[in-house]
Amino acid sequence: MKIVKFGGTSLATGNQVRKVFDIVMSDPERRIVVVSAPGKRYPEDIKVTDLLIACAEHYLRFGEGREQFEAVIGRYASIADDLGLAEEIVNTIHDDLLKRLNGNRKNPQKYMDAVKASGEDNHAKLVAAYFQSQDIEAHYVNPKEAGLWVSDEPGGAQVLSESYDALYKLRDRSGILIFPGFFGYNKADEIVTFSRSGSDITGSILANAVKADLYENFTDVDAVFSVNPTIVNNPKEVHELTYREMRELAYAGFTVLHDEALIPAFRARIPVNIKNTNHPYKPGTRIVYEREHTNGPVNGIASDNGFCSIYIEKYLLNKEVGFGRRLLSILEEFGLSFEHMPSGIDDISVILRQDQIPDHLEKRIVSRIKEDLDADHVMVRHDLSLIMLVGEGMRNNVGTAARASNALAQAEVNIEMINQGSSEVSMMFGVKEKDEKRAVQALYEEFFAGVVV
Numbered sequence: 001m002k003i004v005k006f007g008g009t010s011l012a013t014g015n016q017v018r019k020v021f022d023i024v025m026s027d028p029e030r031r032i033v034v035v036s037a038p039g040k041r042y043p044e045d046i047k048v049t050d051l052l053i054a055c056a057e058h059y060l061r062f063g064e065g066r067e068q069f070e071a072v073i074g075r076y077a078s079i080a081d082d083l084g085l086a087e088e089i090v091n092t093i094h095d096d097l098l099k100r101l102n103g104n105r106k107n108p109q110k111y112m113d114a115v116k117a118s119g120e121d122n123h124a125k126l127v128a129a130y131f132q133s134q135d136i137e138a139h140y141v142n143p144k145e146a147g148l149w150v151s152d153e154p155g156g157a158q159v160l161s162e163s164y165d166a167l168y169k170l171r172d173r174s175g176i177l178i179f180p181g182f183f184g185y186n187k188a189d190e191i192v193t194f195s196r197s198g199s200d201i202t203g204s205i206l207a208n209a210v211k212a213d214l215y216e217n218f219t220d221v222d223a224v225f226s227v228n229p230t231i232v233n234n235p236k237e238v239h240e241l242t243y244r245e246m247r248e249l250a251y252a253g254f255t256v257l258h259d260e261a262l263i264p265a266f267r268a269r270i271p272v273n274i275k276n277t278n279h280p281y282k283p284g285t286r287i288v289y290e291r292e293h294t295n296g297p298v299n300g301i302a303s304d305n306g307f308c309s310i311y312i313e314k315y316l317l318n319k320e321v322g323f324g325r326r327l328l329s330i331l332e333e334f335g336l337s338f339e340h341m342p343s344g345i346d347d348i349s350v351i352l353r354q355d356q357i358p359d360h361l362e363k364r365i366v367s368r369i370k371e372d373l374d375a376d377h378v379m380v381r382h383d384l385s386l387i388m389l390v391g392e393g394m395r396n397n398v399g400t401a402a403r404a405s406n407a408l409a410q411a412e413v414n415i416e417m418i419n420q421g422s423s424e425v426s427m428m429f430g431v432k433e434k435d436e437k438r439a440v441q442a443l444y445e446e447f448f449a450g451v452v453v
């Protein structure tokens, strides 16, 4: 059995839904189909999820939002019209969304989640109606009825372990099951969504639960590229990655797959295949437990910006028992999470996403660290980008850091910090945001020019 997930662009128009139908029907193993809400039809378009967020915000502020509501319904109506579906399905979606918008607004986060989730929920109903119109036995499945239970963290839910046994029973159902991505239910039977792009997570959970042979994730690119295609023109495709490599790359900026979508599949050792809905005959990228290392130390280069580092200097801090713990407990008090913590003998840096620290808090954090830790010097560096070199082959290759540093020096990029992940499949370079593009291009040239991936 295969789990097949289709992203928003794969389901954005009637024509795209027809492609999805053909892909599913071409393989009898494709039994469970996870759908996203309609995505962008062209680059400047707005995803239905974003239209829904705007709609919910309008209702929260003004108690209504006719224009935003019509924009959402218009998207479904045009898809239904394209597919020649009866008016009934659009009426169902219309009534469902209106009911959610007029629902309880006491808890704005929960209200927002219920409205946001309607994007995938209603599209699953529409896609099931299309399959049925083609005389195929297909059923819309509601995540509550199927048993997809999640934690009560609006916009950031985590699956609860008891879901897996409940969802296993989906195997016994007949026909093709159309399952909405992106949300589950908490123990109070309320809708809670995963973080953005979370339909990938639903697919992975279902793959684990039903012990699928394969999790196919259909999107709008032929494969995972070795580097962000907006930074390097026409980059090389990577046809095989390990779970660890993809997890690091997804976390560090490869948005093609949600970084939380790997763990459930990985735990059950289910391979993931990323494929293109528009070119389904192409092999795509396989994500597997192990791979042969035939293509050099680096398998992908990811980058992301918007980081800052808190640099702390104190003579012999490495000898001071509890220094790290006390530093992290100050960050905890301010509700800050950190990404990396490279350290030396007399200094340590904590790297964080800078949007967590509003200007007015920065001074307070710096003086707390100075006073409580009796630090010699504390400084915040802003506007940093983190570049991650990722590859299982790094473990067995001497000189990767030297090659990378040399390439960056040649490109006149100053390295603000270096950190080698303890897993030894990644190496991180911190640079100024203004240098990110040049740095990534130089590293790509060093590790991929002439390499067959």
Ligand SMILES: Nc1ncnc2c1ncn2[C@@H]1O[C@H](COP(=O)(O)OP(=O)(O)O)[C@@H](O)[C@H]1O
Pocket: 006, 007, 008, 009, 010, 036, 039, 197, 218, 219, 220, 221, 223, 224, 225, 226, 227, 228, 229, 253, 254, 255, 256, 257
């Ligand atoms: N390294 C990469 N390889 C492939 N695609 C990437 C990479 N980094 C970012 N992307 C982007 O990810 C997009 C696909 O992810 P997403 O938009 O979430 O798709 P979907 O809506 O199908 O879930 C691609 O169109 C591409 O712009």
Ligand SMILES: N[C@@H](CC(=O)OP(=O)(O)O)C(=O)O
Pocket: 006, 007, 008, 009, 036, 037, 039, 047, 049, 050, 119, 181, 182, 195, 196, 197, 198, 199, 200
């Ligand atoms: N529609 C949701 C969830 C999702 O996974 O979408 P997509 O598959 O288009 O990334 C979002 O935009 O966040």
